Amino acid sequence: xxxxxxxxxxxxxxxxxxxxxxxxxxxxxxxxxxxxxxxxxxxxxxxxxxxxxxxxxxxxxxxxxxxxxxxxxxxxxxxxxxxxxxxxxxxxxxxxxxxxxxxxxxxxxxxxxxxxxxxxxxxxxxxxxxxxxxxxxxxxxxxxxxxxxxxxxxxxxxxxxxxxxxxxxxxxxxxxxxxxxxxxxxxxxxxxxxxxxxxxxxxxxxxxxxxxxxxxxxxxxxxxxxxxxxxxxxxxxxxxx
DNA sequence: AAATACTCCAACCGCCGGGTA
DNA sequence: CTACCCGGCGGTTGGAGTATT
Numbered sequence: 001x002x003x004x005x006x007x008x009x010x011x012x013x014x015x016x017x018x019x020x021x022x023x024x025x026x027x028x029x030x031x032x033x034x035x036x037x038x039x040x041x042x043x044x045x046x047x048x049x050x051x052x053x054x055x056x057x058x059x060x061x062x063x064x065x066x067x068x069x070x071x072x073x074x075x076x077x078x079x080x081x082x083x084x085x086x087x088x089x090x091x092x093x094x095x096x097x098x099x100x101x102x103x104x105x106x107x108x109x110x111x112x113x114x115x116x117x118x119x120x121x122x123x124x125x126x127x128x129x130x131x132x133x134x135x136x137x138x139x140x141x142x143x144x145x146x147x148x149x150x151x152x153x154x155x156x157x158x159x160x161x162x163x164x165x166x167x168x169x170x171x172x173x174x175x176x177x178x179x180x181x182x183x184x185x186x187x188x189x190x191x192x193x194x195x196x197x198x199x200x201x202x203x204x205x206x207x208x209x210x211x212x213x214x215x216x217x218x219x220x221x222x223x224x225x226x227x228x229x230x231x232x233x234x235x236x237x238x239x240x241x
Numbered sequence: 242a243a244a245t246a247c248t249c250c251a252a253c254c255g256c257c258g259g260g261t262a
Numbered sequence: 263c264t265a266c267c268c269g270g271c272g273g274t275t276g277g278a279g280t281a282t283t
Contacts (some may be wrong), residue, residue, distance in 0.1 A: 003252060003276055014253075015276095022264065054269075055252065091270060105272075106250050 013047045017056050021046060025053055026061050059102045066098025070107060079103060081113055 004020055017025075025143035028044035034057065037050035046053060059065075072079075081092045089101040089108075096104065 008253095016251075036268080050268085051254095051270095052252075057269095059251075085271065101271075102251075110249055 008049065010049070011047075012041075012049045012052070014052070021048070021058070022061060023163065025057060029061070031056055055102075059100045062100075064098055070111075074099070075112060078108060079115065082108060082112070173212075 002017040008014050022047055023043050023192065028040065034040060034054070037054040040046075040050055041048045041053050048056075076093060077095060080086075081095060085091055087105075089105040091099040093099050093104045107158075167184070
C-alpha cells in the first residue's frame with residue numbers, strides 16, 4: 001500500500017507519509033490553516049511539495065473524515081450519482097459527509113463498479129433521475145427535475161444541493177458528446193450557485209491581521225491560547241472541511 | 242510453509258480553470 | 263491581453279496485505 005520513499009526532481013520527499021510528518025502537518029494546519037499550500041511545507045518543516053501536503057490533509061488528516069465500512073445508503077448514493085454524473089467524484093463525495101473524492105473513487109473501482117454495471121441492465125437512467133428527484137423533494141419541496149431538466153436545464157431549484165451536479169450530469173449526457181470541461185462550464189456558468197451549500201472559503205481575519213504571516217508564521221505565535229480557541233471555532237464551523 | 246495471484250487504497254501525475262499581476 | 267501561479271480534479275500506479283494454490 002505504501003509507496004517507497006524517494007525524492008522528486010526538486011529534491012522533495014515522495015512516498016508514504018510518516019507519523020512524524022503527519023504530526024507536523026496536522027499541527028501546522030490546525031494552528032495556521034492552509035492559505036498557500038506551496039509555501040506551507042517550508043514553514044511546517046516538511047520536505048514535501050505543497051500538492052502532496054494538500055492531498056495528505058484533504059484525504060487523510062482532515063478532521064471528520066469518516067473511516068471504515070460504507071453503509072448501504074452510502075453505496076446506493078454513490079451508484080446512483082455515478083450513474084447520473086459519471087466520474088464526478090468530488091461532486092459525489094460532497095454528498096457523502098466525511099468521505100473524500102479519492103476514497104469514493106477507490107471504493108467505486110474496487111467494490112461498486114461491477115455491481116453498478118449489473119444494475120444498469122435492470123434500471124434506466126430515468127429511474128435514477130426519479131430517485132434523486134425524490135431526495136430533493138424531501139428537503140426542497142416538489143419539483144420534477146427529470147421533466148424540468150429535459151425542458152430547461154437552468155430551471156432547477158437553486159437551493160437544492162443536487163442541482164449543480166444534476167446540471168453537470170445532464171450537460172455531459174445531453175448537451176455535448178465530448179467530455180471536455182469547457183462544454184460543462186459553459187453550461188454551469190449560467191447558473192448562480194452562490195446560494196447553494198458552498199463552504200466558506202475566505203481567510204479568517206486572524207490570519208489577515210498578521211501582516212507577516214508567511215514570512216514569520218512561528219515568530220508571531222505569541223498568543224497560543226488565543227489561537228487554539230479560535231482554531232476550535234474554525235473547526236466547529238467547518239472552515240477547514 | 243512457500244509461491245503466486247489478487248485486492249485495496251494511499252499517493253502520484255498531468256491537466257484544467259480561476260485569479261491576479 | 264497575456265503569462266504565470268495555485269488549487270482542485272480525475273486517472274493511474276505502486277506495493278502492502280490477504281487469499282488461494
